[in-house]
Amino acid sequence: MGYGEAVDGGPLTRAHAVELDRADPLAGYRERFELGDGDRLYVDGNSLGRLSHDARAALTGIVDEWGARLVTGWHDWVDLAGRTGDALGAAALGAAPGQALACDSTTVNLYKLAGAVLAARDGAVVVPADDFPTDRYVLEGLAAAHGRGLRLLEGDPVAPPGVDAVAAAAEGAALVVLSHVNYRSGARADMAAITAAVHAAGALVLWDLCHSAGAVDLPLDAAGADLAVGCTYKYLNAGPGSPAFLYVAARHQELLRSPIQGWFSQADQFAMGPRYAPVAGIGRFLAGTPPVVGLAAVMAGAEMLAEAGIEAIGRKAAALTTLAVDLHDERLAGLGFSLGTPRDPADRGAHVSLRHPDAWRVCRALIEYANVIPDFRHPDSIRFGLPPLYTRFADVWDAVDRLAGLVEGGVHERMSAEAARVT
Amino acid sequence: MGYGEAVDGGPLTRAHAVELDRADPLAGYRERFELGDGDRLYVDGNSLGRLSHDARAALTGIVDEWGARLVTGWHDWVDLAGRTGDALGAAALGAAPGQALACDSTTVNLYKLAGAVLAARDGAVVVPADDFPTDRYVLEGLAAAHGRGLRLLEGDPVAPPGVDAVAAAAEGAALVVLSHVNYRSGARADMAAITAAVHAAGALVLWDLCHSAGAVDLPLDAAGADLAVGCTYKYLNAGPGSPAFLYVAARHQELLRSPIQGWFSQADQFAMGPRYAPVAGIGRFLAGTPPVVGLAAVMAGAEMLAEAGIEAIGRKAAALTTLAVDLHDERLAGLGFSLGTPRDPADRGAHVSLRHPDAWRVCRALIEYANVIPDFRHPDSIRFGLPPLYTRFADVWDAVDRLAGLVEGGVHERMSAEAARVT
Numbered sequence: 049m050g051y052g053e054a055v056d057g058g059p060l061t062r063a064h065a066v067e068l069d070r071a072d073p074l075a076g077y078r079e080r081f082e083l084g085d086g087d088r089l090y091v092d093g094n095s096l097g098r099l100s101h102d103a104r105a106a107l108t109g110i111v112d113e114w115g116a117r118l119v120t121g122w123h124d125w126v127d128l129a130g131r132t133g134d135a136l137g138a139a140a141l142g143a144a145p146g147q148a149l150a151c152d153s154t155t156v157n158l159y160k161l162a163g164a165v166l167a168a169r170d171g172a173v174v175v176p177a178d179d180f181p182t183d184r185y186v187l188e189g190l191a192a193a194h195g196r197g198l199r200l201l202e203g204d205p206v207a208p209p210g211v212d213a214v215a216a217a218a219e220g221a222a223l224v225v226l227s228h229v230n231y232r233s234g235a236r237a238d239m240a241a242i243t244a245a246v247h248a249a250g251a252l253v254l255w256d257l258c259h260s261a262g263a264v265d266l267p268l269d270a271a272g273a274d275l276a277v278g279c280t281y282k283y284l285n286a287g288p289g290s291p292a293f294l295y296v297a298a299r300h301q302e303l304l305r306s307p308i309q310g311w312f313s314q315a316d317q318f319a320m321g322p323r324y325a326p327v328a329g330i331g332r333f334l335a336g337t338p339p340v341v342g343l344a345a346v347m348a349g350a351e352m353l354a355e356a357g358i359e360a361i362g363r364k365a366a367a368l369t370t371l372a373v374d375l376h377d378e379r380l381a382g383l384g385f386s387l388g389t390p391r392d393p394a395d396r397g398a399h400v401s402l403r404h405p406d407a408w409r410v411c412r413a414l415i416e417y418a419n420v421i422p423d424f425r426h427p428d429s430i431r432f433g434l435p436p437l438y439t440r441f442a443d444v445w446d447a448v449d450r451l452a453g454l455v456e457g458g459v460h461e462r463m464s465a466e467a468a469r470v471t
Numbered sequence: 472m473g474y475g476e477a478v479d480g481g482p483l484t485r486a487h488a489v490e491l492d493r494a495d496p497l498a499g500y501r502e503r504f505e506l507g508d509g510d511r512l513y514v515d516g517n518s519l520g521r522l523s524h525d526a527r528a529a530l531t532g533i534v535d536e537w538g539a540r541l542v543t544g545w546h547d548w549v550d551l552a553g554r555t556g557d558a559l560g561a562a563a564l565g566a567a568p569g570q571a572l573a574c575d576s577t578t579v580n581l582y583k584l585a586g587a588v589l590a591a592r593d594g595a596v597v598v599p600a601d602d603f604p605t606d607r608y609v610l611e612g613l614a615a616a617h618g619r620g621l622r623l624l625e626g627d628p629v630a631p632p633g634v635d636a637v638a639a640a641a642e643g644a645a646l647v648v649l650s651h652v653n654y655r656s657g658a659r660a661d662m663a664a665i666t667a668a669v670h671a672a673g674a675l676v677l678w679d680l681c682h683s684a685g686a687v688d689l690p691l692d693a694a695g696a697d698l699a700v701g702c703t704y705k706y707l708n709a710g711p712g713s714p715a716f717l718y719v720a721a722r723h724q725e726l727l728r729s730p731i732q733g734w735f736s737q738a739d740q741f742a743m744g745p746r747y748a749p750v751a752g753i754g755r756f757l758a759g760t761p762p763v764v765g766l767a768a769v770m771a772g773a774e775m776l777a778e779a780g781i782e783a784i785g786r787k788a789a790a791l792t793t794l795a796v797d798l799h800d801e802r803l804a805g806l807g808f809s810l811g812t813p814r815d816p817a818d819r820g821a822h823v824s825l826r827h828p829d830a831w832r833v834c835r836a837l838i839e840y841a842n843v844i845p846d847f848r849h850p851d852s853i854r855f856g857l858p859p860l861y862t863r864f865a866d867v868w869d870a871v872d873r874l875a876g877l878v879e880g881g882v883h884e885r886m887s888a889e890a891a892r893v894t
Contacts, residue, residue, distance in 0.1 A: 082538040082539075084538065084539055084541075090541055092541065092542045095542045096537075096541055096542040096544075096545070098538070098541065099534065099537050099538035103534075104534055104538070107530065107534055107764070108531075111522065111526075111527055111530055111710070114519075114522050114710050114711055115505040115507065115521070115522035115527070116505075116507055118507075118513055118515065118519055118521065118844065119515045119518045119519040119844060119846065120838075120844065121519075121711065122519070122711070125711055125712075152575070152576070152579065152759075153575070153733070153758060153759025153760055153762075154759055154760070155731065155733035155734065155735075155758045155759030155760075156575065156579055156731060156733075156758050156759055159730075159731045159733075159758075167616070177745070180734075180743075181734045181737065181740075181743045181744075182733050182734035182735075182759060184745070184747075185732040185733065185734060185737060185747035186731065186732050186733060188732060188746065188747050189730060189731070189732035189747065193590070193730060279760070281760070287534070287537050287763070287764050288537055288544065288545070288548055288760075288763035288764065289548075289760045289761050289762040289763040289764065289765070289766075290762070290764070291762075292759070307582075307612060307616060308578065308579060308582045308609065308612070309608040309609050309611060309612035310576070310578035310579075310582075310605050310608065310609060311578065311603075311604045311605035311608060312578075312605075314604065314608060317604075318849070319849060320603075320604045320848075320849055321604075322600070322607070323611065324607075324608035324611050324612065335576060335578045335579050335582075336575075336576025336577055336578030336579055336605060336715070337576055337577070337578075337702070337704070337711075337712045338712050339576075339712040339713070339714075339762060339765060340710070340711035340712040341530070341710050341711065341712065341713070341764065341765060341768070342712070342762060342764060342765055343712075345764070415543075421541065421542060421543065423542065425743075426741070426742060426743055
């Protein structure tokens, strides 16, 4: 496919990166996004993905449909959360139909699924101590409400979670929650091995796929996964605050009930009967009225992924991050940087973490003076997210080149430490 | 204002309705919506409001902003839930700033607020037996999870809830949940009197404002309200599945914690610290990433309400529903209909319920053969929703005229009983 050939000695030139772009079978997808400022190097698609022409058309289309059809549009919208979930399942998750929904936020979906498990099973909750905040906070609250222990798993912040350590922590637990790709380091867990080990320990696993859905090939069904949640505003390119998704393996659906007993999860919903009875199947994990407008953009994102093929996307993610790692070694390691991401492509997602003692100011200076948009994660990480559908190899080369030049020139030292920033 | 003058005897002519439109100070707002099929009489804005030009422009604008600013847009979006909540509070809710958020769905917001109350206070939960399903189902689940009683309040389905009956049920309860305007009958509760009575009984009240926000003048602060939730896809015209809102009176905020401990409710959110600590103020009732695209349409809806004035909107709602009630008496009562809505305008919202033994088929026939779009609510209600910003008095006259003609002609008898329909 043109990715990953060794370079015959010598420095990694921009010409080499351009050559990789020429051979890239996904290169044409870049033109399907609104690119704006041609000088800007956007390497923060792992925080918010770009706007595609398809997403814009889908949003315009659903607004047209609202205006023209008004309430009669619900004939087609009423099952949109499930149809979009199925499309995501096929395009990005490795999930057969009837196991995924697009709805609510990642936080609310995590709450619903973890809450359902704690209501059905005894035991503690396990989560890595360095996992994404909302996961830790939601589980802290749920564990307290259910009177359960919360076990915080410590580990090497640059390595994927160890199978043995997770299995040991899972012993006697109800649920293990793990990010498939760590938000800071980009380290990717071995989903199949960990799932099997947690099952052997008697617990279930809930995977947070925020940093892997649409970035790498996901094998939920094949890995025997139990539950998952994730967002669609990163590698699914569905827009700021777009609806999230959830996955519940078919074998668990009848045994679990969402703690949020909303009317969209009710059997025979429009009979509006006196008592709650959850519908059979994945629909029982819905809550309120689905976010129809937002779902249209999620569907557009899933369709583009399906067209490109998640295997090809995963291969390009490996090649892009390999180039970033090689350039780190060549250009950045001598400037006080260290690599915060595993070196084996199979152990990472589509972003790399570049650690530096002055990362906050370096990150600010990249934005202010170099027209490179990465993001910062406490305490010392600059993340370069490299979404395969619109990131060129030359972009990776240019971003590292600007970063190296900026630090060599001490430009970041002009930045004050206080300037506020959010992502 | 030209509303509500008595007609000097004789039948209610279409000319009278046209005269009311001529004198209507809000008449110009109709042109600010996309009207589509000019023959269609849309009287289901109480289910899904029309698309305004402003909402379309706001949605296009936020998509442009996403495409151009990418992640840097979060600088302005990060507090959008609060800013939109404040705008709703001022325009529609009678709430001072810092007490409302636009976020999640009504169901999830109800869960968060009712769950917060049950975690903080002892006692049962009270809800009318005929209240909207999602309210009853969510509370049934929360009451069970907290080991509390669920008291179902019975009452006259056409009358507002009685103050004494609510107060009696509230004795020793933690929380009373009531719809301000009943989804089926349109009956409007006396918010101030009931709030005072429930407080005297030692409980808090949570108002479901789905059928009143944007339809009638709401006095949350003045009524001493504790908590409220509601949707924005009806009288706020923010689109199918648009973000909902919540309100927590300032005096309660520090005492309550959302059961869903998401990262957007965390103090010093981007420090991503190890333990959850809710931020001070209304922000602690956020959960996950706010639905930025959808919020833009909610803001547009709030701004149009603010411009028109909620008092003027409430006056027109009273006049429109008065015309519908008068036309019911004149044209429909002799055809097997009865009025399912209180006769005093102060006791109702902006929709009327027309009850008929064959309501399901009549409703179907209105859509199929008369180009009138109302909706049906089990078991026998046809709802005519009359959103003041775009409903003309002549529309009310025409809709009742077509309805009367259809039933007189027995057209509904052509419909089969099974045809599926959702709203």
